[in-house]
Amino acid sequence: MNAPHWEHFEHEADIGVRGIGDTLAGAFEQAALAMSAIITDVSLIEPRQEIKITCEEEDQDLLFADWLNALIFEISTRNMLFSQFEVSINDGRLKANVWGEPIDVKRHQPTVEIKGATYTELTVYRLQDQWIAQCVVDV
Amino acid sequence: MDINKLHRISDYQWRIEAVNGMHVPGIIFASKDLILDMDEKVYEQVTNVARLPGIVNASYAMPDAHWGYGFPIGGVAAFDPEQGGVISAGGVGFDISCGVRTLHTGLTVQQVMDKQKQLADVLFKYIPAGLGSTGIFHLNKKEMNAMLNGGARWAVERGLGDAADLERIEEHGCMQGADPDQISDHAKERQKNEMGTLGSGNHYLEIQKVVEIFDAKIAKAFGIELNDIKISIHCGSRGLGHQIGTEFLKSMVLSAKEHGISLPDRELACAPIHSKLGRRYLGAMRGAINCALANREIVTHLTRQAVKQVFPDTHLDLLYDVSHNTCKLEQHEVSGETKNLFVHRKGATRAFGPGHPSLPPALREAGQPVLIGGTMGTSSYVLSGTDESMQLAYGSACHGAGRNMSRRKATRLWHGGNIMQQLADRGIMIRSPSMRGIAEEAPGAYKDVSAVVEAAAQSGLSRIVAKLEPLVCIKG
Numbered sequence: 001m002n003a004p005h006w007e008h009f010e011h012e013a014d015i016g017v018r019g020i021g022d023t024l025a026g027a028f029e030q031a032a033l034a035m036s037a038i039i040t041d042v043s044l045i046e047p048r049q050e051i052k053i054t055c056e057e058e059d060q061d062l063l064f065a066d067w068l069n070a071l072i073f074e075i076s077t078r079n080m081l082f083s084q085f086e087v088s089i090n091d092g093r094l095k096a097n098v099w100g101e102p103i104d105v106k107r108h109q110p111t112v113e114i115k116g117a118t119y120t121e122l123t124v125y126r127l128q129d130q131w132i133a134q135c136v137v138d139v
Numbered sequence: 140m141d142i143n144k145l146h147r148i149s150d151y152q153w154r155i156e157a158v159n160g161m162h163v164p165g166i167i168f169a170s171k172d173l174i175l176d177m178d179e180k181v182y183e184q185v186t187n188v189a190r191l192p193g194i195v196n197a198s199y200a201m202p203d204a205h206w207g208y209g210f211p212i213g214g215v216a217a218f219d220p221e222q223g224g225v226i227s228a229g230g231v232g233f234d235i236s237c238g239v240r241t242l243h244t245g246l247t248v249q250q251v252m253d254k255q256k257q258l259a260d261v262l263f264k265y266i267p268a269g270l271g272s273t274g275i276f277h278l279n280k281k282e283m284n285a286m287l288n289g290g291a292r293w294a295v296e297r298g299l300g301d302a303a304d305l306e307r308i309e310e311h312g313c314m315q316g317a318d319p320d321q322i323s324d325h326a327k328e329r330q331k332n333e334m335g336t337l338g339s340g341n342h343y344l345e346i347q348k349v350v351e352i353f354d355a356k357i358a359k360a361f362g363i364e365l366n367d368i369k370i371s372i373h374c375g376s377r378g379l380g381h382q383i384g385t386e387f388l389k390s391m392v393l394s395a396k397e398h399g400i401s402l403p404d405r406e407l408a409c410a411p412i413h414s415k416l417g418r419r420y421l422g423a424m425r426g427a428i429n430c431a432l433a434n435r436e437i438v439t440h441l442t443r444q445a446v447k448q449v450f451p452d453t454h455l456d457l458l459y460d461v462s463h464n465t466c467k468l469e470q471h472e473v474s475g476e477t478k479n480l481f482v483h484r485k486g487a488t489r490a491f492g493p494g495h496p497s498l499p500p501a502l503r504e505a506g507q508p509v510l511i512g513g514t515m516g517t518s519s520y521v522l523s524g525t526d527e528s529m530q531l532a533y534g535s536a537c538h539g540a541g542r543n544m545s546r547r548k549a550t551r552l553w554h555g556g557n558i559m560q561q562l563a564d565r566g567i568m569i570r571s572p573s574m575r576g577i578a579e580e581a582p583g584a585y586k587d588v589s590a591v592v593e594a595a596a597q598s599g600l601s602r603i604v605a606k607l608e609p610l611v612c613i614k615g
Binding site: 011014015040065066069073077079103109113115117120122136138 | 180271550573575
């Protein structure tokens with residue numbers, strides 16, 4: 001079994017995020033990390049401050065987009081970046097604790113602001129013993 | 140794209156026949172080379188749009204079309220509300236009314252080059268750019284709603300812009316029919332500290348030099364002469380537009396079944412124009428258009444203040460302001476009949492021809508200025524709308540170069556510092572909070588804007604008026 005991990009995938013104008021984990025929640029956590037990695041080197045984000053996020057949605061794909069969009073909202077309104085994620089999902093209810101710090105432009109060298117998680121290439125599925133969650137994000 | 144799947148109408152116009160549930164054909168305006176370079180996804184997206192209810196005439200792709208979300212970027216489609224036509228949040232996109240405006244400066248190349256560094260530094264200081272930057276104007280609830288109803292006119296009334304600018308902005312700076320009540324608290328929350336900010340990604344402010352005039356008569360009407368210095372600003376509706384796009388995309392996906400709409404791609408999420416959700420989105424999206432117009436007006440105000448620090452006697456007059464990601468109610472001739480249509484332009488620009496009543500008197504004879512953004516190392520163009528463009532694609536043209544590679548690939552190929560140095564060697568000064576951002580936006584990551592503009596002209600969508608090259612570029 002592969003350890004949980006994340007990847008980016010190509011989209012002509014923008015970029016795709018893909019999280020891979022042993023569990024659905026694990027895949028969501030990894031995809032969130034992939035999204036932070038679009039903005040900066042995630043090892044530069046110190047997990048100093050904790051915030052909580054909740055979302056509710058029956059459709060698993062849409063729940064995944066909701067999760068990323070909830071994070072985008074927090075990044076945008078709190079001016080923070082996040083590097084640690086603890087997600088639990090039960091019956092379409094997602095609860096997460098996420099850790100990060102305020103954006104430091106000099107240190108983080110943030111590349112782009114993420115506008116939203118799109119439904120392009122949006123899919124959440126199980127492949128053998130792993131969960132995969134992905135979509136393209138608009139930057 | 141596989142060109143064998145297209146029927147050649149002319150060297151610059153290609154048709155996809157209406158088959159497999161398409162209500163109308165697809166029409167792509169491009170040269171053979173541009174089509175060969177286009178992603179196969181553009182074909183898929185053009186045909187998917189042709190399957191939406193109430194589409195009129197054809198699903199169009201401009202010469203810079205590339206793989207977008209639902210609609211191709213560079214996609215144009217009009218829908219008739221009386222034929223069950225839809226409005227699509229995906230078709231407008233996340234960055235509602237993102238657009239470009241160009242300002243006259245009256246400065247000479249010599250004046251600018253003598254003060255190039257000072258100008259770059261003062262603009263970079265005055266214009267908030269990049270992720271995490273906030274504007275100096277913070278809106279309370281009442282002002283937020285006034286801004287969403289008033290657009291650039293609101294900014295002018297608050298002393299953050301010039302009244303003379305308004306007639307040179309689409310909708311005279313104020314989109315009618317906005318409904319701030321349809322915009323969520325989340326969307327407003329995302330915007331309250333972002334007024335007057337540039338954003339990031341492909342958004343920019345450039346000082347440009349006019350290097351070539353193609354049509355002297357129209358250039359004169361636009362106030363463009365060889366070696367003029369212009370300033371162009373590319374930015375959009377910021378967090379508010381992004382959040383509206385996100386929320387209505389989901390609502391439209393969830394309600395599609397109830398409206399009897401089968402979506403070939405979830406990103407094409409739409410609702411009948413005559414439905415409650417369609418009307419709600421229309422009101423919210425029009426508010427976001429006003430937000431973008433107000434934002435560009437405030438960024439212009441800051442630019443005027445910045446330039447005054449270096450050249451106290453200079454005033455910047457607006458040439459024109461165009462929007463790229465919109466859905467607008469317009470009247471067009473369809474088979475000899477005037478129809479009210481909802482025209483979606485996703486990564487495409489309005490390009491109204493001479494005599495159009497929406498143009499100010501000074502520009503009416505020449506046609507609408509169409510402002511095409513390049514990259515920080517290549518040219519931008521000013522085009523003008525033509526009579527023909529009104530017939531071809533509802534008076535629409537391309538909007539920019541379009542990327543030819545992903546951001547990830549660009550950062551593997553280039554380093555921001557090197558790009559900055561190479562451009563400095565060519566006399567172009569870059570300012571940006573992020574070196575990685577510069578690498579992602581490297582000129583080589585974009586298609587050749589000249590080929591795109593040439594195709595727009597050859598296909599009749601617009602006329603080439605002038606070419607501009609950057610001297611200073613502020614990147615978000």
